[in-house]
Amino acid sequence: xxxxxxxxxxxxxxxxxxxxxxxxxxxxxxxxxxxxxxxxxxxxxxxxxxxxxxxxxxxxxxxxxxxxxxxxxxxxxxxxxxxxxxxxxxxxxxxxxxxxxxxxxxxxxxxxxxxxxxxxxxxxxxxxxxxxxxxxxxxxxxxxxxxxxxxxxxxxxxxxxxxxxxxxxxxxxxxxxxxxxxxxxxxxxxxxxxxxxxxxxxxxxxxxxxxxxxxxxxxxxxxxxxxxxxxxxxxxxxxxxxxxxxxxxxxxxxxxxxxxxxxxxxxxxxxxxxxxxxxxxxxxxxxxxxxxxxxxxxxxxxxxxxxxxxxxxxxxxxxxxxxxxxxxxxxxxxxxxxxxxxxxxxxxxxxxxxxxxxxxxxxxxxxxxxxxxxxxxxxxxxxxxxxxxxxxxxxxxxxxxxxxxxxxxxxxxxxxxxxxxxxxxxxxxxxxxxxxxxxxxxxxxxxxxxxxxxxxxxxxxxxxxxxxxxxxxxxxxxxxxxxxxxxxxxxxxxxxxxxxxxxxxxxxxxxxxxxxxxxxxxxxxxxxxxxxxxxxxxxxxxxxxxxxxxxxxxxxxxxxxxxxxxxxxxxxxxxxxxxxxxxx
Amino acid sequence: xxxxxxxxxxxxxxxxxxxxxxxxxxxxxxxxxxxxxxxxxxxxxxxxxxxxxxxxxxxxxxxxxxxxxxxxxxxxxxxxxxxxxxxxxxxxxxxxxxxxxxxxxxxxxxxxxxxxxxxxxxxxxxxxxxxxxxxxxxxxxxxxxxxxxxxxxxxxxxxxxxxxxxxxxxxxxxxxxxxxxxxxxxxxxxxxxxxxxxxxxxxxxxxxxxxxxx
Numbered sequence: 001x002x003x004x005x006x007x008x009x010x011x012x013x014x015x016x017x018x019x020x021x022x023x024x025x026x027x028x029x030x031x032x033x034x035x036x037x038x039x040x041x042x043x044x045x046x047x048x049x050x051x052x053x054x055x056x057x058x059x060x061x062x063x064x065x066x067x068x069x070x071x072x073x074x075x076x077x078x079x080x081x082x083x084x085x086x087x088x089x090x091x092x093x094x095x096x097x098x099x100x101x102x103x104x105x106x107x108x109x110x111x112x113x114x115x116x117x118x119x120x121x122x123x124x125x126x127x128x129x130x131x132x133x134x135x136x137x138x139x140x141x142x143x144x145x146x147x148x149x150x151x152x153x154x155x156x157x158x159x160x161x162x163x164x165x166x167x168x169x170x171x172x173x174x175x176x177x178x179x180x181x182x183x184x185x186x187x188x189x190x191x192x193x194x195x196x197x198x199x200x201x202x203x204x205x206x207x208x209x210x211x212x213x214x215x216x217x218x219x220x221x222x223x224x225x226x227x228x229x230x231x232x233x234x235x236x237x238x239x240x241x242x243x244x245x246x247x248x249x250x251x252x253x254x255x256x257x258x259x260x261x262x263x264x265x266x267x268x269x270x271x272x273x274x275x276x277x278x279x280x281x282x283x284x285x286x287x288x289x290x291x292x293x294x295x296x297x298x299x300x301x302x303x304x305x306x307x308x309x310x311x312x313x314x315x316x317x318x319x320x321x322x323x324x325x326x327x328x329x330x331x332x333x334x335x336x337x338x339x340x341x342x343x344x345x346x347x348x349x350x351x352x353x354x355x356x357x358x359x360x361x362x363x364x365x366x367x368x369x370x371x372x373x374x375x376x377x378x379x380x381x382x383x384x385x386x387x388x389x390x391x392x393x394x395x396x397x398x399x400x401x402x403x404x405x406x407x408x409x410x411x412x413x414x415x416x417x418x419x420x421x422x423x424x425x426x427x428x429x430x431x432x433x434x435x436x437x438x439x440x441x442x443x444x445x446x447x448x449x450x451x452x453x454x455x456x457x458x459x460x461x462x463x464x465x466x467x468x469x470x471x472x473x474x475x476x477x478x479x480x481x482x483x484x485x486x487x488x489x490x491x492x493x494x495x496x497x498x499x500x501x502x503x504x505x506x507x508x509x510x511x512x513x514x515x516x517x518x519x520x521x522x523x524x525x526x527x528x529x530x531x532x533x534x535x536x537x538x539x540x541x542x543x544x545x546x547x548x549x550x551x552x553x554x555x556x557x558x559x560x561x562x563x564x565x566x567x568x569x570x571x572x573x574x575x576x577x578x579x580x581x582x583x584x
Numbered sequence: 585x586x587x588x589x590x591x592x593x594x595x596x597x598x599x600x601x602x603x604x605x606x607x608x609x610x611x612x613x614x615x616x617x618x619x620x621x622x623x624x625x626x627x628x629x630x631x632x633x634x635x636x637x638x639x640x641x642x643x644x645x646x647x648x649x650x651x652x653x654x655x656x657x658x659x660x661x662x663x664x665x666x667x668x669x670x671x672x673x674x675x676x677x678x679x680x681x682x683x684x685x686x687x688x689x690x691x692x693x694x695x696x697x698x699x700x701x702x703x704x705x706x707x708x709x710x711x712x713x714x715x716x717x718x719x720x721x722x723x724x725x726x727x728x729x730x731x732x733x734x735x736x737x738x739x740x741x742x743x744x745x746x747x748x749x750x751x752x753x754x755x756x757x758x759x760x761x762x763x764x765x766x767x768x769x770x771x772x773x774x775x776x777x778x779x780x781x782x783x784x785x786x787x788x789x790x791x792x793x794x795x796x797x798x
Contacts, residue, residue, distance in 0.1 A: 136683075
């Protein structure tokens with residue numbers, strides 16, 4: 001009765017306090033009138049898979065959206081497992097939204113193909129455009145950026161993190177008019193050296209008093225860095241440029257002086273080619289730093305230890321394995337607020353270790369850092385004992401990604417698989433939402449995961465398991481699973497078909513170099529009309545091979561939009577209809 | 585003149601393990617167990633590539649160490665019984681899972697660094713990691729030794745042409761262009777930096793008994 005008695009305006013006002021998508025979705029399901037009110041006042045949309053729904057459908061339901069976030073390619077595209085031309089084009093979305101959402105002011109894209117045409121359309125269509133985030137995107141050049149710079153008078157955020165941008169030799173930064181002063185966050189760290197003009201950058205920085213986050217690209221030399229810092233001492237986040245130069249005391253003191261003015265600085269990254277002698281220039285800000293990304297810095301353990309010992313407030317650290325076990329021990333004793341640690345390999349393709357980094361470092365951090373929640377760790381050896389210790393020390397872990405570099409590596413102490421170790425992780429860390437496995441693993445580990453990992457949302461598996469039972473354990477046991485990505489595992493038709501219904505409760509499933517047949521794919525597709533079952537196979541039509549031949553790559557995702565219309569020739573579905581393909 | 589190497593070389597150089605796909609069959613400890621001269625924290629020693637054979641002894645007239653199991657491990661003498669072909673030296677696509685963005689950063693750095701420099705890998709027995717140094721940076725042997733001593737925390741002994749290195753547990757050796765392992769210091773510096781492919785600091789006991797120079 002309450003739902004009936006409150007007026008629309010009151011309800012709308014109440015709903016305006018509800019920001020999360022999940023809550024909004026729940027609200028909209030209460031009754032028809034709440035559904036109607038909610039859909040008219042929803043301002044922010046998140047589409048985790050751009051092919052799960054069509055732009056027209058989104059616009060039809062939510063007519064007054066101001067902010068949209070879209071994700072395109074599957075995660076494994078980051079590791080070159082998705083061939084070029086697979087899809088994830090944003091233009092159809094921009095085209096539809098240009099007409100329907102004139103007040104759209106935020107677009108956030110991840111792993112999508114963005115053309116200059118799309119960027120020009122954005123610049124032209126949305127009068128009050130404020131935020132453009134292109135994460136791991138590709139397909140555009142500095143021409144497109146110039147269009148954005150020239151037209152978007154109220155642009156606050158331009159973030160190109162890790163995107164691939166073609167250099168069209170246009171001085172795009174100069175296209176920001178002299179009257180433009182609204183920049184708050186600028187991330188151009190992915191741009192090459194030809195693509196940024198220092199003088200345009202300095203002029204831009206000096207006229208944007210609200211600038212809080214600035215991530216420059218590699219090519220900006222040290223003396224320019226100091227100038228820019230002096231122009232923007234209010235920065236909270238900064239990505240430094242190249243350091244490679246012999247120590248010159250005048251450059252050093254200029255840089256140190258510039259940093260010492262930055263009282264708001266909390267996050268530093270970049271550090272490409274950093275020469276250790278310059279590091280003390282940042283000491284004045286270190287005590288306040290909460291986030292430090294040294295993962296491109298090839299400095300060795302002693303210098304890293306010195307640096308880290310100046311940063312007691314650190315919450316987030318990204319670093320190369322040069323930090324070594326003793327560096328991580330120092331981290332554990334100095335940085336009690338640490339929440340996130342990522343250790344990347346300096347020489348991932350070398351069979352021999354480049355640095356003395358083993359499981360001991362991670363154990364030390366798990367012992368010493370009570371707030372540690374998120375771990376990404378590349379190493380070359382591990383033991384079940386270490387994993388069990390980590391699990392018991394840190395039951396508050398929410399993200400645990402371990403990459404033992406050599407596939408099928410066993411516990412170096414016992415020669416056994418890591419079933420027990422990862423089993424301990426899922427058993428003790430009850431709030432675990434993301435897990436990546438590696439090393440030698442049997443079906444047992446999946447039994448543990450299915451049994452204990454009830455909050456797990458994303459699981460990444462490689463070179464693991466013995467049989468379909470492994471996959472079955474995961475699909476039948478992990479209640480919260482949304483994304484599952486698997487490569488090089490002996491999982492096949494049985495587990496997939498038995499758990500067909502589960503797949504509709506998930507965003508997507510990726511399987512490559514596994515043991516799934518095309519027959520099973522077709523069958524699954526027939527059984528589940530709201531799943532798009534796409535086989536990626538560059539060898540030719542899967543039908544042309546013997547029935548027991550397995551597919552190369554398989555991407556299954558739920559969709560209310562039906563099969564997509566932009567599939568390239570190497571993506572195969574059960575439908576023979578050639579009209580669904582892009583013409584070659 | 586053919587030097588005959590004492591048996592000590594055969595037994596003490598088996599430090600590298602065949603990492604085949606059938607890992608479960610391997611008990612790492614049992615293979616390492618007879619090494620009394622080497623640091624028995626053998627699990628810290630890193631190992632050759634899957635499919636590579638254990639090294640075979642080479643007899644030559646150079647003062648050299650036995651052939652190390654090196655990167656071109658496509659040897660005919662595959663000791664273990666393997667049903668499935670092990671991964672070859674070629675990288676597995678998309679593994680380890682590192683974003684292209686980061687990989688490209690690493691590559692750029694490598695090529696930038698390596699043009700103009702003479703980078704060689706340096707390993708030391710008992711140390712579970714490698715370093716890379718640029719030989720061009722040093723003007724001669726004394727500087728090189730100082731750098732190595734700092735890097736690996738050891739002391740190079742006193743060198744004499746006749747006896748090799750004295751007074752130290754560790755001896756610097758290098759692999760030359762022919763693939764032979766030589767004692768560092770035997771040849772003039774210029775010749776050394778042009779011939780040296782990589783360095784290895786071995787336990788003195790292994791290098792003892794090395795015969796005279798060519």
